[in-house]
Amino acid sequence: xxxxxxxxxxxxxxxxxxxxxxxxxxxxxxxxxxxxxxxxxxxxxxxxxxxxxxxxxxxxxxxxxxxxxxxxxxxxxxxxxxxxxxxxxxxxxxxxxxxxxxxxxxxxxxxxxxxxxxxxxxxxxxxxxxxxxxxxxxxxxxxxxxxxxxxxxxxxxxxxxxxxxxxxxxxxxxxxxxxxxxxxxxxxxxxxxxxxxxxxxxxxxxxxxxxxxxxxxxxxxxxxxxxxxxxxxxxxxxxxxxxxxxxxxxxxxxxxxxxxxxxxxxxxxxxxxxxxxxxxxxxxxxxxxxxxxxxxxxxxxxxxx
Amino acid sequence: xxxxxxxxxxxxxxxxxxxxxxxxxxxxxxxxxxxxxxxxxxxxxxxxxxxxxxxxxxxxxxxxxxxxxxxxxxxxxxxxxxxxxxxxxxxxxxxxxxxxxxxxxxxxxxxxxxxxxxxxxxxxxxxxxxxxxxxxxxxxxxxxxxxxxxxxxxxxxxxxxxxxxxxxxxxxxxxxxxxxxxxxxxxxxxxxxxxxxxxxxxxxxxxxxxxxxxxxxxxxxxxxxxxxxxxxxxxxxxxxxxxxxxxxxxxxxxxxxxxxxxxxxxxxxxxxxxxxx
Numbered sequence: 001x002x003x004x005x006x007x008x009x010x011x012x013x014x015x016x017x018x019x020x021x022x023x024x025x026x027x028x029x030x031x032x033x034x035x036x037x038x039x040x041x042x043x044x045x046x047x048x049x050x051x052x053x054x055x056x057x058x059x060x061x062x063x064x065x066x067x068x069x070x071x072x073x074x075x076x077x078x079x080x081x082x083x084x085x086x087x088x089x090x091x092x093x094x095x096x097x098x099x100x101x102x103x104x105x106x107x108x109x110x111x112x113x114x115x116x117x118x119x120x121x122x123x124x125x126x127x128x129x130x131x132x133x134x135x136x137x138x139x140x141x142x143x144x145x146x147x148x149x150x151x152x153x154x155x156x157x158x159x160x161x162x163x164x165x166x167x168x169x170x171x172x173x174x175x176x177x178x179x180x181x182x183x184x185x186x187x188x189x190x191x192x193x194x195x196x197x198x199x200x201x202x203x204x205x206x207x208x209x210x211x212x213x214x215x216x217x218x219x220x221x222x223x224x225x226x227x228x229x230x231x232x233x234x235x236x237x238x239x240x241x242x243x244x245x246x247x248x249x250x251x252x253x254x255x256x257x258x259x260x261x262x263x264x265x266x267x268x269x270x271x272x273x274x275x276x277x278x279x280x281x282x283x284x285x286x287x288x289x290x291x292x293x294x295x296x297x298x299x300x301x302x303x304x305x
Numbered sequence: 306x307x308x309x310x311x312x313x314x315x316x317x318x319x320x321x322x323x324x325x326x327x328x329x330x331x332x333x334x335x336x337x338x339x340x341x342x343x344x345x346x347x348x349x350x351x352x353x354x355x356x357x358x359x360x361x362x363x364x365x366x367x368x369x370x371x372x373x374x375x376x377x378x379x380x381x382x383x384x385x386x387x388x389x390x391x392x393x394x395x396x397x398x399x400x401x402x403x404x405x406x407x408x409x410x411x412x413x414x415x416x417x418x419x420x421x422x423x424x425x426x427x428x429x430x431x432x433x434x435x436x437x438x439x440x441x442x443x444x445x446x447x448x449x450x451x452x453x454x455x456x457x458x459x460x461x462x463x464x465x466x467x468x469x470x471x472x473x474x475x476x477x478x479x480x481x482x483x484x485x486x487x488x489x490x491x492x493x494x495x496x497x498x499x500x501x502x503x504x505x506x507x508x509x510x511x512x513x514x515x516x517x518x519x520x521x522x523x524x525x526x527x528x529x530x531x532x533x534x535x536x537x538x539x540x541x542x543x544x545x546x547x548x549x550x551x552x553x554x555x556x557x558x559x560x561x562x563x564x565x566x567x568x569x570x571x572x573x574x575x576x577x578x579x580x581x582x
Contacts (some may be wrong), residue, residue, distance in 0.1 A: 021485040022404050029397035029456060030412070036453035037419050040430035047429065101323065109316055115324040120572060122327060124565050126514040128532045129554040132539065133334040136547060144333055147348045180327070181576065188577040237423040240516045240532075244539060258517075261425040266521060271429050278426035289418045 041282070048275035059272070066276035075252070076260075076277075082167055083256045087235040090174045095228050097175065098182025099220065102190050103212065105183075116187075119180040127177075131244020134173045135160070163253035166246050170254055174241060178234075182227040189223035190216070225295050233288040237281065257281050331558075337551035338362055345547050362552045370549075372556055374527065375534040379513055380560075381444055382530060386451035387508040390459050391501060393452070398463025398500075399489050403475065413464070420457040424517045432521040442525045450518050455508040462507065462575060466500025467493070503575040506568045513561050531557050 048066055050059040070076050101119070105112055122130070137145045138159040149157050159169045197219075201211045217224075239258035246254040248263065255263075257277060265274030337345055339354045339362070366372050401413045431450045432441075440446035470493060478488045494501075516532040523529055529537070535557045538550045565572060 017484070018404070022400055022406060024486055025396040025400035025404070025489070026412075029393040029416070029460065032393055033416060033419065033453060033456060036431070036450060037422070037427065040427040040434065041422070043430035043433075044426055104316075104319065104323075107316060109320055112320065115320050115327075117569070118324045118327045120565070121331065121562070124510055124561055124572075125331070125558050126516075126532050126535070126561065128514075128516055128536045128539075129334075129557050130330075132535065132550060132554045133330045135539075136337055136551065137330055137333055139547075142346050142348045144349060176326070176330070184573055184576045188573065233421045237421075237425070239425065240514075243516070244536065247539075258423060258425045261423075262428075262517065265425070265429050271433075274425070275429060278423060278429075281423040282426045285421055285423055286418070289421045292421075293414055293418070 044275045044282070045279060047272050048279045050272045052269065052271040054269040062272070066273045069273065070276050070280070075255075078252070079255045079257055079260045082254060083236060083238075085167060086170055086174065086238060086256060087232055089168075089171045090178070090235050091228055091232045093171065093175045094179045094182045094231055095224060097179045098227065099186050099217075099224055101179070101183040102186040102220075103216070105187060106190055119183060121180075122177045123180050125177070127240030128244045130173065130177055131241055134169075134176075134245055138169065160246055161250055163250050166250060166254045170238075170241060170245060173245060174235060174238065177241075178231060181231060182224075185227040186220055186223050189220055193219055222295070226292070229288065229292045229295055233285055233292065236285065236288065334551050334554050337547060338555045340548050340551075342546060342548055362548050363556075366549060366552045366556060370534075370553070371526075372531075372534070372553070375529050375531045376556075376560065378444070378528060379531040382447045382451065383509055383512045385444065386448045386455060386512050387505055389448065389452045390455040390508050391505060394456050394459030394504065395463050395494075395497075395501060396486070396489060397456075398460045399467050399485075399493065401460065401464050402467035403472070403485070413460075416457050417461050418457075419453075420461060424454070428518050428521050431518060435522050442523060442528045444528075446522045447519060447530065450522070451512045451515060454515070454518075455511060458507055458511065459504040462504040463497070463500055466497045466503070470496055499571065499574070502568060503571040506565075506571045507575045509564060510561060 047059070049061060049063060051062045051066070052059055105116060137143050140146065140156075140158070140161065143159075145159070146156060149155065158165055160166055193216075197215060198211065201215050206214070237258050238256050239262060242248060242254055242256050242259045243262075248255045248259050257280065261274045261277040261281070264270040264277060333350075336350050336352070339359045340350065341355075341358050344350070344358075397416070401409065427450075435441055435446040435449065438446075440449070474492060474496070475485075475488050478492045479485070483491065514532060515530075516536065519530050519533050520536070523533060535553050538545060538553055
């Protein structure tokens with residue numbers, strides 16, 4: 001196919017002109033990203049093998065000592081565990097609820113457009129403000145959610161003060177904000193499915209449950225997987241929500257990798273050590289992105305007609 | 306028949322509950338922003354509002370806490386970054402959609418993968434770079450990295466929209482003697498207007514909400530963007546004035562909500578871009 005397209009183009013423009021055009025269209029964008037994304041990313045890698053001295057503003061090469069310190073500290077593995085729990089539990093909940101919502105809204109209901117519109121809202125909100133509003137809702141003295149929990153007989157819950165609960169509170173709030181994302185993607189896919197398959201299914205006497213399990217869900221699978229991987233990469237780097245909701249506490253129970261990197265970089269000015277933490281993240285995210293690009297064909301390579 | 310009707314009623318109840326869960330935290334914050342410090346302690350909050358209290362909360366935030374300045378900072382940084390990202394990203398999206406050369410797919414994937422880069426991974430080098438350039442505490446210091454963060458998103462969205470336009474349109478224009486850049490400028494830009502609006506919408510939302518890198522780069526209060534200003538309320542050791550904090554929260558998200566309502570139909574298209582095709 002590529003051969004067809006290039007011979008086609010040759011007829012219209014000579015190769016040198018084509019190269020010039022490509023450069024003109026693509027060059028500025030590529031150059032910008034080299035300077036402001038690739039260069040910083042490489043610098044980060046180099047810095048992760050160095051130690052920064054804020055007093056003299058100097059860098060010393062220390063080899064893999066940052067990484068050694070990181071991997072030998074028990075705290076790091078707790079932070080990894082927190083990040084994995086937040087990512088895995090959050091995405092699992094969001095995929096199940098988001099898909100359920102999409103199936104729910106496939107029925108005709110009056111006013112559904114308004115509710116679907118409301119569902120978009122949480123993911124547009126500034127994460128810092130999401131943290132703020134949930135801190136109010138979960139306030140131990142006057143927060144509305146504890147009042148509801150007590151009324152419903154669950155008793156008082158230390159949403160943000162109990163180290164065993166706080167991480168799950170983050171999962172809860174992340175799911176409140178991002179379940180709609182899964183919903184929007186799965187619902188759009190559902191709307192795009194050919195209706196005749198379902199009609200045939202119901203003519204054959206399949207129940208709603210059978211049709212959902214054997215027809216709808218397999219057809220939705222690509223969208224669900226895409227949404228799940230996309231969300232997982234985003235949840236993996238969660239920072240703002242932690243900052244706004246728990247600030248890592250109580251007693252570091254909700255430290256995520258992003259938060260730990262931030263603390264070491266911004267607060268303690270341990271730029272080298274922070275770079276090592278963030279590089280563990282870069283490598284993990286790169287694996288996730290490779291997975292994502294396998295799942296979704298980002299570009300359709302096709303010859304012009 | 307009756308079972309069916311019961312099912313319908315249940316569906317409507319569930320739907321209303323979904324709407325309540327989605328909107329309640331925001332409405333709760335709105336209610337808190339109308340209260341006095343003492344009234345916030347009443348659980349559940351009453352729906353009795355006092356106009357003078359509302360005026361005092363919002364007046365305090367706007368006039369005494371300098372929120373006009375933060376909104377202005379955020380608006381300038383967001384607007385400029387989005388425009389620059391579009392100017393760089395739209396031609397790139399066009400090139401990736403039309404020109405296939407050796408390595409073009411790899412290059413496209415690389416650019417797109419930056420969309421998922423953890424910001425902490427580049428925050429320190431970018432901060433050091435901005436400091437080296439002497440741009441700390443200025444608009445440009447924020448605009449430069451924000452353009453880089455927004456570009457992959459713009460390119461991604463634009464590739465999808467350019468792919469939807471038949472290649473015959475380009476070719477007809479080129480037969481008429483236009484070169485690629487002119488085809489883009491004269492012929493295609495009007496046709497991909499929805500795509501540009503989708504890309505702009507997401508650029509604006511992302512930059513308005515950005516917090517981590519902003520925190521590194523801005524350290525003088527006069528240059529705070531609005532998320533940084535909102536976050537400063539959460540860090541103080543003394544008890545938070547919740548009515549003021551709630552007011553700040555509302556003022557932070559109101560511009561983004563109003564903006565989202567104006568561009569409503571582009572939002573869903575943007576979220577599903579790349580997913581559903």
